[in-house]
Amino acid sequence: MSSLLYRALxxxxxxxxxxxxxxEMWEAHGERVAAxxxxxxxxxxxxxxxxxxxxxxxxxxxxxxxxxDSVVQDVRMGVRSLRRTPLVTAMxxxxxxxxxxATTSLFSVIDVWLWRPLPVPNQDRLLHVSLxxxxxxxxxxxxxxxxxxxxxxxxxxxxxxxxxxxxxSLATQGTTEGITTIRGSANLLPILGVEPALGRGFRPDEELxxxxxxxxxxxxxxxxxxxxxxxxxxxxxxxxxxxxxIVGVLPHHSTLPNMEADIWVPLRLTGAxxxxxxxxxxxxxxxxxxxxxxxxxxxxxxxxxxxxxxxDTDFTDADVGLLHDFYYSGSFRQGSYVLGLSVLFxxxxxxxxxxxxxxARGAGRTHEMAVRSAIGAGRxxxxxxLLTENVILAVLxxxxxxxxxxxxxxxxxxxxxxPGEVPGLEYMRLDGRALAAAATMTVSSxxxxxxxxxxxxxxxxxxxxxxxxxxxxxxxxxxxxxxxVVGEIGMAIALLATTALVIRSVASMHRVDMxxxxxxxxxxxxxxxxxxxxxxxxxRTFHAELTSRIRTLPGVAAVGSNTTPPIGAFSxxxxxxxxxxxxxxRERGAWYxxxxxxxxxxxxxxxxxGRWFDDxxxxxxxxxxxxxxxxxxxxxxxxxxxxxxxxxxxAETTYEIVGVAEVGRMLGPQRPSPPVIxxxxxxxxxxxxxxxxxxxxxxxxxxxxxxxxLRQLDPLVAVGEVSTLRQELRESLEPEVVVIEILGTLGAxxxxxxxxxxxxxxxxxxxxxxxxxxxxxxxxxxxxxxLRLVLxxxxxxxxxxxxxxxxxxxxxxxxxxxxxxGVRPFDALALGATAVFMxxxxxxxxxxxxxxxxxxxxARSLQDR
Amino acid sequence: xxxxxxxxxxxHILLALxxxxxxxxxxxxxxxxxxxxxxxxxxxxxxxxxxxxxxDGLIEETPDPGEQGDARARRTYALTRRGRSVLAEQSERLxxxxxxxxxxxxxxxxxxx
Numbered sequence: 001m002s003s004l005l006y007r008a009l010x011x012x013x014x015x016x017x018x019x020x021x022x023x024e025m026w027e028a029h030g031e032r033v034a035a036x037x038x039x040x041x042x043x044x045x046x047x048x049x050x051x052x053x054x055x056x057x058x059x060x061x062x063x064x065x066x067x068x069d070s071v072v073q074d075v076r077m078g079v080r081s082l083r084r085t086p087l088v089t090a091m092x093x094x095x096x097x098x099x100x101x102a103t104t105s106l107f108s109v110i111d112v113w114l115w116r117p118l119p120v121p122n123q124d125r126l127l128h129v130s131l132x133x134x135x136x137x138x139x140x141x142x143x144x145x146x147x148x149x150x151x152x153x154x155x156x157x158x159x160x161x162x163x164x165x166x167x168x169s170l171a172t173q174g175t176t177e178g179i180t181t182i183r184g185s186a187n188l189l190p191i192l193g194v195e196p197a198l199g200r201g202f203r204p205d206e207e208l209x210x211x212x213x214x215x216x217x218x219x220x221x222x223x224x225x226x227x228x229x230x231x232x233x234x235x236x237x238x239x240x241x242x243x244x245x246i247v248g249v250l251p252h253h254s255t256l257p258n259m260e261a262d263i264w265v266p267l268r269l270t271g272a273x274x275x276x277x278x279x280x281x282x283x284x285x286x287x288x289x290x291x292x293x294x295x296x297x298x299x300x301x302x303x304x305x306x307x308x309x310x311x312d313t314d315f316t317d318a319d320v321g322l323l324h325d326f327y328y329s330g331s332f333r334q335g336s337y338v339l340g341l342s343v344l345f346x347x348x349x350x351x352x353x354x355x356x357x358x359x360a361r362g363a364g365r366t367h368e369m370a371v372r373s374a375i376g377a378g379r380x381x382x383x384x385x386l387l388t389e390n391v392i393l394a395v396l397x398x399x400x401x402x403x404x405x406x407x408x409x410x411x412x413x414x415x416x417x418x419p420g421e422v423p424g425l426e427y428m429r430l431d432g433r434a435l436a437a438a439a440t441m442t443v444s445s446x447x448x449x450x451x452x453x454x455x456x457x458x459x460x461x462x463x464x465x466x467x468x469x470x471x472x473x474x475x476x477x478x479x480x481x482x483x484x485v486v487g488e489i490g491m492a493i494a495l496l497a498t499t500a501l502v503i504r505s506v507a508s509m510h511r512v513d514m515x516x517x518x519x520x521x522x523x524x525x526x527x528x529x530x531x532x533x534x535x536x537x538x539x540r541t542f543h544a545e546l547t548s549r550i551r552t553l554p555g556v557a558a559v560g561s562n563t564t565p566p567i568g569a570f571s572x573x574x575x576x577x578x579x580x581x582x583x584x585x586r587e588r589g590a591w592y593x594x595x596x597x598x599x600x601x602x603x604x605x606x607x608x609x610g611r612w613f614d615d616x617x618x619x620x621x622x623x624x625x626x627x628x629x630x631x632x633x634x635x636x637x638x639x640x641x642x643x644x645x646x647x648x649x650x651a652e653t654t655y656e657i658v659g660v661a662e663v664g665r666m667l668g669p670q671r672p673s674p675p676v677i678x679x680x681x682x683x684x685x686x687x688x689x690x691x692x693x694x695x696x697x698x699x700x701x702x703x704x705x706x707x708x709x710l711r712q713l714d715p716l717v718a719v720g721e722v723s724t725l726r727q728e729l730r731e732s733l734e735p736e737v738v739v740i741e742i743l744g745t746l747g748a749x750x751x752x753x754x755x756x757x758x759x760x761x762x763x764x765x766x767x768x769x770x771x772x773x774x775x776x777x778x779x780x781x782x783x784x785x786x787l788r789l790v791l792x793x794x795x796x797x798x799x800x801x802x803x804x805x806x807x808x809x810x811x812x813x814x815x816x817x818x819x820x821x822g823v824r825p826f827d828a829l830a831l832g833a834t835a836v837f838m839x840x841x842x843x844x845x846x847x848x849x850x851x852x853x854x855x856x857x858x859a860r861s862l863q864d865r
Numbered sequence: 866x867x868x869x870x871x872x873x874x875x876x877h878i879l880l881a882l883x884x885x886x887x888x889x890x891x892x893x894x895x896x897x898x899x900x901x902x903x904x905x906x907x908x909x910x911x912x913x914x915x916x917x918x919x920x921d922g923l924i925e926e927t928p929d930p931g932e933q934g935d936a937r938a939r940r941t942y943a944l945t946r947r948g949r950s951v952l953a954e955q956s957e958r959l960x961x962x963x964x965x966x967x968x969x970x971x972x973x974x975x976x977x978x
Contacts (some may be wrong), residue, residue: 009909013913016916017916020940021912021916024889024912024940025889025909025912026907027890027939028889028908028911029908031890032890032908034895050905050907051908051909054906054907054908054910055907055909056909057909057910058910058913059909061913062913206964207868291879413873440947600926603978771961796968
């Protein structure tokens with residue numbers, strides 16, 4: 001038995017052990033076993049087992065040391081051989097560095113959008129909760145505080161937290177500044193899984209109005225405003241006129257995207273929260289043993305129960321989803337796919353370039369390979385040698401690529417997109433994940449660009465080569481090289497055409513008639529502390545006074561305000577209309593906004609029928625009036641003029657419709673306007689208003705004037721961030737703009753790499769055919785005929801590549817179709833312009849070598865053999 | 866060229882060949898006898914080591930006077946000049962090591978004068 005095993009193991013020894021070696025070992029083994037047999041059966045068994053174990057270890061050791069040796073040998077030979085052709089090596093490494101660098105930078109973007117966990121400890125379990133009315137097709141309605149309290153009480157399977165980002169004014173030592181706050185439930189931090197870095201979190205009783213206020217500072221604000229002072233705990237600050245004690249400091253990078261704020265404060269619940277202020281974000285953490293589907297069913301039941309119990313509700317269902325999908329969905333996902341494909345194209349173009357270089361190099365090395373295989377190297381051994389060289393090349397390119405990626409990420413994060421403009425980019429960095437991606441790309445690109453040329457170089461009949469002398473593998477190399485260039489052109493054109501499509505789309509978004517002004521009119525939020533403005537009359541007086549003071553500032557042409565940002569998220573409330581014919585009451589939903597009498601003019605909106613609010617006629621306490629948007633008038637009364645004079649009911653208050661407004665695309669250029677109902681802010685004042693000021697040309701002076709007026713009026717109220725309507729529009733287009741800028745860079749990179757490839761192939765083919773061109777010239781072909789010959793050939797390659805590329809581009813455009821506005825995936829102008837551009841560029845790249853071919857001196861080229 | 870420390874089996878093989886040439890199995894038998902059965906080389910270890918020693922030039926094949934002319938006969942090995950010097954070098958290295966061990970009183974029950 002043991003002898004059988006021994007015999008089998010002998011066959012496993014490396015090839016350098018000859019049959020004579022094996023025979024001698026077999027014989028010695030026999031003697032050893034025979035000697036042991038004399039000492040009895042046990043000794044025989046023991047000796048047999050020891051022999052088998054010993055041989056097995058020896059076999060393993062021989063294989064291991066052999067392979068380590070030959071890898072070291074391969075690497076040494078590889079380095080030597082790469083150093084013999086420094087130019088090719090450098091060009092290949094630079095191509096690869098650009099390819100891997102671009103891919104790694106973009107990997108970091110896509111990683112944040114698609115795969116990377118959100119930067120809070122409980123991120124993998126956190127859910128986002130919003131309200132819906134599925135029958136009416138409404139989704140994504142934020143909760144009101146009253147909704148939240150009801151859900152929190154009734155939910156069995158999930159712990160819920162609520163928060164809202166609000167601008168506020170902070171008064172410390174006589175100065176007032178505008179800050180951003182997160183107002184949230186006491187359990188917000190535990191639900192996120194975040195522990196304060198200093199001090200404590202909120203206590204449940206601090207959620208109630210009338211208790212001492214507690215505040216937590218963000219790490220950044222603690223450092224900038226308090227110089228990271230450790231004794232900050234226990235100090236008092238005035239936020240919107242209410243006193244808060246600082247109880248803690250949050251850790252660095254501990255918030256979700258768009259949750260950055262200077263100070264976190266708890267809710268101040270009074271027990272009189274309304275159902276209609278839909279502006280709160282709700283997070284859920286499933287209790288142990290439950291999951292998304294269970295929570296979704298639970299909250300849906302809660303939603304319909306609340307809707308049945310309270311006729312005042314404006315929803316019937318709850319939507320629950322993973323928090324990550326809430327932040328990065330839709331256009332981010334599609335953008336990621338398109339960017340991912342595009343950057344893969346760039347990497348493939350780089351690989352095709354390198355494969356071409358290696359083919360050219362391989363053609364010159366057929367002789368060397370023939371010698372190697374003649375002296376006994378198997379084909380596998382030669383391929384392994386060539387692959388080793390490629391891996392060395394890839395590692396060089398990969399290392400340089402990581403350097404390129406460092407620069408690329410820096411550009412993306414700090415230069416192209418300033419902080420806060422694109423959600424998620426603040427988390428982007430060159431970390432272990434990006435490096436792992438770079439390593440994977442390095443190794444796989446080595447295989448992609450290396451394997452084909454390696455097999456190609458060794459497949460030719462090497463022995464014939466050797467007999468023939470230093471032949472070239474011109475035709476074989478030419479075919480594969482041309483195919484690679486066609487592929488490169490195809491991928492580059494797909495990328496460029498997609499970029500053109502997206503640019504055309506964004507251009508058309510800027511041209512879309514928003515229905516209101518998108519120029520440099522100022523917009524900012526003013527939020528009154530409820531403690532200093534407890535009743536509607538005080539609020540009304542404040543806004544009326546502020547509006548009239550701003551109107552008197554030099555250069556100001558119009559001032560208006562309403563309760564939502566100019567381009568904002570949609571939330572809706574129900575209203576009821578009595579059918580004039582049947583007398584039935586129908587209920588629908590619309591976006592409810594309180595607006596000032598100057599709002600229509602300041603926003604530059606048009607009136608379709610009737611009139612806008614008028615402070616002289618629509619007085620407090622008088623008949624309540626409303627202005628509806630065009631869709632509301634169409635739905636309920638069949639026409640704009642027919643709506644004027646009718647009534648509608650919201651929360652048991654009846655309003656007379658005095659006008660119909662064209663509100664424009666208030667949700668951004670891609671989406672049609674939702675139904676909107678404006679009510680007069682004079683009749684129904686709101687503490688938080690978004691102002692729009694047509695300030696003329698001197699915006700800086702206007703901003704300073706507004707701040708000064710506000711300081712005079714009430715030093716405890718601050719103006720938050722001031723932006724313009726143009727900026728608001730731009731921000732609503734963020735994902736598209738990001739995609740454009742990145743695609744544009746990738747397209748340029750692809751173009752450069754491809755042109756290098758086209759140039760390389762044409763130049764190589766001209767070099768190879770020097771003799772032929774010389775002969776043609778000698779036989780009377782003039783320079784222009786040869787020029788035509790060379791250019792015609794590269795023109796055919798370009799034509800094939802362009803056709804293939806346009807087909808891919810249409811496919812990519814389809815993938816992007818939902819974010820494209822005003823452009824179809826088959827956009828003749830975008831595709832045609834790209835095709836013409838590529839044809840010209842490829843022609844230019846071929847021109848230099850073609851001209852060289854045309855200038856070949858027949859006498860010299862024919863002698864030169 | 867300095868030789869890195871050799872393994873025990875390899876040193877024993879060199880020692881076995883230091884007085885006269887032997888064939889493979891005879892080397893194993895000599896080692897076993899000399900060490901009174903403490904060191905017993907398996908044939909796998911023995912022959913792979915012989916192969917390596919030959920390619921490193923420490924031993925060489927030598928004609929066996931008894932079985933001349935037979936191509937299938939067992940090969941007999943002898944130390945080369947280089948093999949002899951490596952053996953001396955390695956033995957001196959070990960001797961120095963043992964002297965250090967003695968000076969540090971690292972051996973069981975060994976008390977130097």
